[in-house]
Amino acid sequence: MIQNSFLDIFNDILGSVREPLVVLDADLKVVKANHSFYKTFNVTPDETEGILIYHLGNRQWDIPKLRELLEDILPQNALFHDFEVEHTFETIGPKIMHLNARQIFGEENHAQLVLLAIEDVTEREFYKRNLEEIVEKRTAQLILARQEAEKRKQTAETALSKIKKLKAQLVAERAYLKEEIELENNHETIIGQSDALEYVLYKVEQIAASTTTVLVLGETGTGKELIARAIHGYSKRKNRTLVKVNCAALPPNLIESELFGHEKGAFTGSNFKHLGRFEVANGATLFLDEIGELPLELQSKLLRVLQDGEFERLGSSRTIKVDTRIIAATNRDLEEEVRKGRFRDDLWYRLNVFPITMPPLRDRIEDIPALVEFYIKKISKRLGKRIDIVSTGVMNCLQNYHWPGNIRELENVLERGVINSSGPKLRLADELKKPLKKSWKNPKTRDRYKTVNIYSLSLASWHRVIQELDQYILAGRVNDYYEAVFQQMVAEDKLSFQAVFFDHKPWYEIDTIEDLALAEMMFPSKIRDTFPIFDIPTDQFEKTAVKGRVHARS
Numbered sequence: 057m058i059q060n061s062f063l064d065i066f067n068d069i070l071g072s073v074r075e076p077l078v079v080l081d082a083d084l085k086v087v088k089a090n091h092s093f094y095k096t097f098n099v100t101p102d103e104t105e106g107i108l109i110y111h112l113g114n115r116q117w118d119i120p121k122l123r124e125l126l127e128d129i130l131p132q133n134a135l136f137h138d139f140e141v142e143h144t145f146e147t148i149g150p151k152i153m154h155l156n157a158r159q160i161f162g163e164e165n166h167a168q169l170v171l172l173a174i175e176d177v178t179e180r181e182f183y184k185r186n187l188e189e190i191v192e193k194r195t196a197q198l199i200l201a202r203q204e205a206e207k208r209k210q211t212a213e214t215a216l217s218k219i220k221k222l223k224a225q226l227v228a229e230r231a232y233l234k235e236e237i238e239l240e241n242n243h244e245t246i247i248g249q250s251d252a253l254e255y256v257l258y259k260v261e262q263i264a265a266s267t268t269t270v271l272v273l274g275e276t277g278t279g280k281e282l283i284a285r286a287i288h289g290y291s292k293r294k295n296r297t298l299v300k301v302n303c304a305a306l307p308p309n310l311i312e313s314e315l316f317g318h319e320k321g322a323f324t325g326s327n328f329k330h331l332g333r334f335e336v337a338n339g340a341t342l343f344l345d346e347i348g349e350l351p352l353e354l355q356s357k358l359l360r361v362l363q364d365g366e367f368e369r370l371g372s373s374r375t376i377k378v379d380t381r382i383i384a385a386t387n388r389d390l391e392e393e394v395r396k397g398r399f400r401d402d403l404w405y406r407l408n409v410f411p412i413t414m415p416p417l418r419d420r421i422e423d424i425p426a427l428v429e430f431y432i433k434k435i436s437k438r439l440g441k442r443i444d445i446v447s448t449g450v451m452n453c454l455q456n457y458h459w460p461g462n463i464r465e466l467e468n469v470l471e472r473g474v475i476n477s478s479g480p481k482l483r484l485a486d487e488l489k490k491p492l493k494k495s496w497k498n499p500k501t502r503d504r505y506k507t508v509n510i511y512s513l514s515l516a517s518w519h520r521v522i523q524e525l526d527q528y529i530l531a532g533r534v535n536d537y538y539e540a541v542f543q544q545m546v547a548e549d550k551l552s553f554q555a556v557f558f559d560h561k562p563w564y565e566i567d568t569i570e571d572l573a574l575a576e577m578m579f580p581s582k583i584r585d586t587f588p589i590f591d592i593p594t595d596q597f598e599k600t601a602v603k604g605r606v607h608a609r610s
Contacts, residue, residue, distance in 0.1 A: 322371025
């Protein structure tokens with residue numbers, strides 16, 4: 057009676073409980089189980105009801121701890137809670153269960169049924185047992201996540217710093233380019249096909265691809281900046297701006313700030329941070345025009361940048377590293393400046409790695425027609441005129457002039473001529489006087505000559521001097537070459553025969569064909585074309601095999 061009443065309650069109420077429940081009879085056979093039991097342990101009522109609990113699931117429930125509870129503990133205790141059983145089932149895997157058992161008594165106080173409630177605590181016990189390991193693992197994960205977050209933060213800050221730096225550099229470049237646009241555009245095509253200019257352009261192509269410092273030498277107005285732009289244009293940095301600084305155009309108290317920059321408040325009136333030209337030209341090329349005008353006190357700082365690529369802004373102790381290629385230009389004789397103590401010798405050595413000498417216009421006479429055509433077109437377009445005719449007389453006048461101001465003077469002369477011309481024919485406004493020729497026979501200049509016997513110098517000495525010739529001439533140091541020849545002859549005590557050196561051009565007085573042949577051996581064809589003047593007596597002129605290369609002396 058009690059059993060039927062309990063089973064009715066079980067079906068009506070306990071069957072809906074989410075916790076697995078099973079009812080056993082006095083022989084420990086399954087009488088009834090709720091839906092949660094069937095679902096949790098993956099069995100059906102047909103496989104369960106009327107079966108000894110130990111035989112469920114092909115004896116998967118034959119668990120020693122379960123026997124202990126049902127056969128030993130429960131008979132002595134009508135009620136028992138939280139009896140832990142750990143077992144691995146074939147169908148559902150490992151489980152940790154807390155069993156709550158209760159006897160249900162009938163008449164005469166005999167146990168008729170056993171209610172077994174099963175609580176699955178697998179996950180809870182797993183986390184409880186492995187809590188320390190889990191905490192340690194989680195802590196490690198959190199530390200790693202924090203490190204990753206810090207790393208991402210650092211990366212973001214670095215990227216932001218780079219963006220700010222690039223922004224400042226772009227702003228400085230924009231300001232610089234705006235200044236450049238306001239100036240006259242000097243980036244014209246290099247005009248001319250003379251041997252002297254062709255050799256300069258050959259040297260430009262030879263050095264452009266490297267990052268070597270270049271020193272461009274030459275008189276005022278020869279186009280040294282055009283050569284600097286050509287070097288930059290052929291270099292790997294051509295996609296960046298060529299940054300220019302004219303060291304002669306800035307007062308000494310501003311050059312340092314212009315080159316190296318300054319911090320806000322570095323000096324009176326510095327209300328904002330200013331990037332110097334070295335920072336603006338980082339990764340690009342910096343052209344230092346008129347480097348010979350750089351104050352002596354700043355030369356050591358420039359030397360450090362050339363050596364180490366490092367400097368500090370005015371008002372800052374933070375060292376800045378840059379990758380800037382230097383092209384310097386000057387119309388001064390820096391060696392003479394070094395001797396006079398106005399230029400540091402160590403800076404001179406650093407700058408003079410690869411010198412390129414721009415020839416003066418008087419040594420490029422054959423380029424004048426092309427230059428005249430170019431500048432007349434440019435000037436005429438700007439002035440709204442049309443000049444189509446340049447007479448032979450005007451061209452001869454332009455070619456015979458010595459041009460102390462070089463191409464800049466030529467451009468000014470042509471502009472005045474275009475202004476002065478009322479028709480299509482060019483009329484010069486200037487009277488271009490031809491300079492007087494200097495004669496070596498003038499007794500006032502005779503003392504400046506050195507006389508040597510070129511025939512008596514030993515062949516070995518000639519070979520050594522000839523090897524040095526190209527280096528001296530390319531560096532614009534022709535007089536050093538003459539001095540080397542003279543000193544060698546002094547050393548060999550052979551000073552009987554006469555050869556004259558004057559104004560960067562040699563004249564030889566040669567009495568025999570053998571002497572002439574030796575002189576030609578001394579000057580290879582390329583050099584002889586540059587220095588072509590040989591004097592020999594008239595009576596020997598007919599005998600020479602090089603009539604077209606010598607001038608007979610009356």
